[in-house]
Amino acid sequence: SQQGEEDPQALSIQEGENATMNCSYKTSINNLQWYRQNSGRGLVHLILIRSNEREKHSGRLRVTLDTSKKSSSLLITASRAADTASYFCATVRPPPGRRALTFGSGTRLQVQP
Amino acid sequence: DGGITQSPKYLFRKEGQNVTLSCEQNLNHDAMYWYRQDPGQGLRLIYYSQIVNDFQKGDIAEGYSVSREKKESFPLTVTSAQKNPTAFYLCASSTGVHKATNEKLFFGSGTQLSVL
Numbered sequence: 250s251q252q253g254e255e256d257p258q259a260l261s262i263q264e265g266e267n268a269t270m271n272c273s274y275k276t277s278i279n280n281l282q283w284y285r286q287n288s289g290r291g292l293v294h295l296i297l298i299r300s301n302e303r304e305k306h307s308g309r310l311r312v313t314l315d316t317s318k319k320s321s322s323l324l325i326t327a328s329r330a331a332d333t334a335s336y337f338c339a340t341v342r343p344p345p346g347r348r349a350l351t352f353g354s355g356t357r358l359q360v361q362p
Numbered sequence: 363d364g365g366i367t368q369s370p371k372y373l374f375r376k377e378g379q380n381v382t383l384s385c386e387q388n389l390n391h392d393a394m395y396w397y398r399q400d401p402g403q404g405l406r407l408i409y410y411s412q413i414v415n416d417f418q419k420g421d422i423a424e425g426y427s428v429s430r431e432k433k434e435s436f437p438l439t440v441t442s443a444q445k446n447p448t449a450f451y452l453c454a455s456s457t458g459v460h461k462a463t464n465e466k467l468f469f470g471s472g473t474q475l476s477v478l
Contacts, residue, residue: 284467292467349407352404353404
């Protein structure tokens, strides 16, 4: 089952603009993670936010988490052509829930040079 | 050079044939996972293993089998019972559920399986 659903499914922006992707999930979580996938490749971990955190930064990435709304957002500032990829949110349930990540359907980001 | 290695990169299966996808890691991770990804879709969990000689079914285990005889290896067999096997298969590992509550996954580069 898909725990997370990303919105929008696809996003096209110009280099230098900000990109915002949203993720909604259904059950309680231990943490929420964001991953990036270049076409035809494996996923790479970007950032993890715990259920008791509201905001986290890493370089040009900013993640927010609202557990009352069961949603998260990923903001990429000053985007570059190299940011073109698919972005996925993933969640882990607290014990005794399944200790494996459940992924959303992803947002495909295209950054035009 | 530590990491997680999947092979082959491309694999073709004939009707009625079982095929095995390899996944090896040298990160000393306890937990390993198999995910399936269909075009334009997210990842769905097939099987996962938290420790050697133990594994659990994920959301779409039917038609697949795994083994975990060694910590470093978690091969996935796609059996003839899997009627729609064409997909991109991703293997991942993590430190292990008993060591950390906040864990990230390390992924291999994937195997594209197609039916002839």
